[in-house]
Amino acid sequence: MNVRSAPGPAEPILAVRGLRKAFGSHVVLDGVDLTVARGAVVCLIGASGSGKSTLLRCLNLLEANDGGTILFEGRDIAPLGGLTGGGPALERARDAVRAEIGMVFQSFNLWPHLSALDNVALAPQLVRREPKAAARQAALALLAKVGLAEKAEARPSRLSGGQQQRVAIARALAMQPKVMLFDEPTSALDPELVGEVLDVMRVLAGEGMTMVVVTHEMAFAREVADHVVFIDGGQVVESGPPDRLFTAPAQDRTRRFLARTLR
Numbered sequence: 001m002n003v004r005s006a007p008g009p010a011e012p013i014l015a016v017r018g019l020r021k022a023f024g025s026h027v028v029l030d031g032v033d034l035t036v037a038r039g040a041v042v043c044l045i046g047a048s049g050s051g052k053s054t055l056l057r058c059l060n061l062l063e064a065n066d067g068g069t070i071l072f073e074g075r076d077i078a079p080l081g082g083l084t085g086g087g088p089a090l091e092r093a094r095d096a097v098r099a100e101i102g103m104v105f106q107s108f109n110l111w112p113h114l115s116a117l118d119n120v121a122l123a124p125q126l127v128r129r130e131p132k133a134a135a136r137q138a139a140l141a142l143l144a145k146v147g148l149a150e151k152a153e154a155r156p157s158r159l160s161g162g163q164q165q166r167v168a169i170a171r172a173l174a175m176q177p178k179v180m181l182f183d184e185p186t187s188a189l190d191p192e193l194v195g196e197v198l199d200v201m202r203v204l205a206g207e208g209m210t211m212v213v214v215t216h217e218m219a220f221a222r223e224v225a226d227h228v229v230f231i232d233g234g235q236v237v238e239s240g241p242p243d244r245l246f247t248a249p250a251q252d253r254t255r256r257f258l259a260r261t262l263r
Contacts, residue, residue: 011038011074012035012036012037012038012071013036013037013038013072013073013178013179013210014034014035014036014059014070014071014072014179014210014212015034015035015036015069015070015071016032016033016034016035016055016059016068016069016070016071017033017068017069017071018031018032018033018067018068018069019031019032019033019034019055019058019065019067019068019069019070019078020032020065020066020067020068021051021054021058021063021065021066021234022066027234028051028054028234029051029054029055029058029065029234030051030233030234030235031068031235032051032055032068032231032234032235032236033236034055034229034236036179036210036212037210037226038178038210039208039209039210040210040211040226040227041205041210041211041213041224041225041226041227042211042212042213042225042226042227042228042229043213043214043215043220043221043224043225043227043228043229043242044056044212044213044214044215044229044231045215045216045218045221045228045229045230045231045257045261046230046231046232046257047232047257050231050232050233050234051231051233051234051235052183052214052231053106053183053184053214055214055231056103056181056183056212056214057183058070058078058081059101059181059212060098060101060103060181061077061080061081061082061094061097061098062081062083062103063081063082063083064081064082065078065081072097072100072101072179073178077097080093080094080097082094095127098175099127099128099175099176099177100175100177100178100179101177101178101179101180101181102172102173102175102177102179102180102181103172103180103181103182103183104165104168104169104172104180104181104182104183104185105168105183105185106183106184106185106187106188107188108156108161108164108165108167108168108188109168110156110164110167110168110171111156112155112156112157113155114155115152115153115154115155116143116148116151116152116153116154116155116156116159116163116167116170117136117139117140117143117152117153118136118139119156119167119171120139120142120143120167120170120171120174121135121136121138121139121174122135123171123174123175124138124139124174124175127175128175135174138174139152139170139174140152142170142173142174143167143170145170145173145200145203146166146167146169146170146200147166147196147200148163148166148167148170151163151167160193161188161189161190161193162189162190162193162194162196162197163196165185165186165188165189165197166196166197166200168185169185169197169200169201169204173204178210179210179211179212180204180209180210180211180212181211181212181213182201182211182212182213182214182215183214184214184215184216185197185201185213185215186198186215186217187216194217198217198220201213201220201224202220202223202224205224213225216261218246218258218261218262221242221246222242222243222246223242225242226241227239227240227241227242228240228241228242228245228246230245230249230251230253230254230257232253232257237251237253237254238250238251238253238254246258246262
């Protein structure tokens with residue numbers, strides 16, 4: 001049973017309409033619609049290669065879409081998408097959006113030569129121009145939040161995979177985002193380390209953080225999500241509250257996927 005109370009009616013913080021993305025002749029997203037309410041947890045499920053991670057990368061402007069809109073707080077940010085290029089003004093606009101829409105990747109992407117503390121404190125200094133002392137103080141508080149206060153001076157090579165991913169979560173939180181995107185945050189972890197990362201995500205969900213989570217952890221999706229979206233072949237096949245979607249899916253494709261996944 002889902003442990004969260006669904007957020008009340010509100011203007012969506014994210015609204016994706018007709019999103020399309022192809023790599024050459026390979027269509028990865030084929031007219032995706034997605035609505036994320038402020039304060040909601042939305043879990044994206046589906047087989048590997050179904051387009052879930054590409055969708056997150058478009059939301060974070062790491063990929064340019066080929067059609068459709070991405071409304072963030074009512075503003076279409078899709079034209080800003082793309083890895084690099086467009087000149088300094090476009091880069092600044094992308095950075096401003098990414099400060100509001102944080103992302104945690106499958107791989108931890110920590111700076112190997114920096115301590116956990118400096119990994120978390122660096123971006124606020126560079127992007128938000130926060131004073132070093134203030135950024136480090138806030139970073140210490142975030143490391144404590146994810147249970148790693150005692151590892152502040154450790155470099156990533158001295159941390160377990162679960163600890164590195166918790167540092168990565170703290171790093172994303174350091175930018176004070178309005179939305180957090182998680183791209184299979186436990187997929188690179190040994191099974192015994194998965195729980196410590198999911199526990200941090202449960203805390204964030206309980207605090208009302210808006211989250212879009214690509215996950216294969218079905219028990220987590222059922223427990224924490226307000227809304228679950230099943231994606232297959234680059235399309236949204238079915239979506240709904242977890243209690244309904246996991247127990248009485250309406251579509252054959254959803255039923256087949258869950259039959260394989262929930263064994």
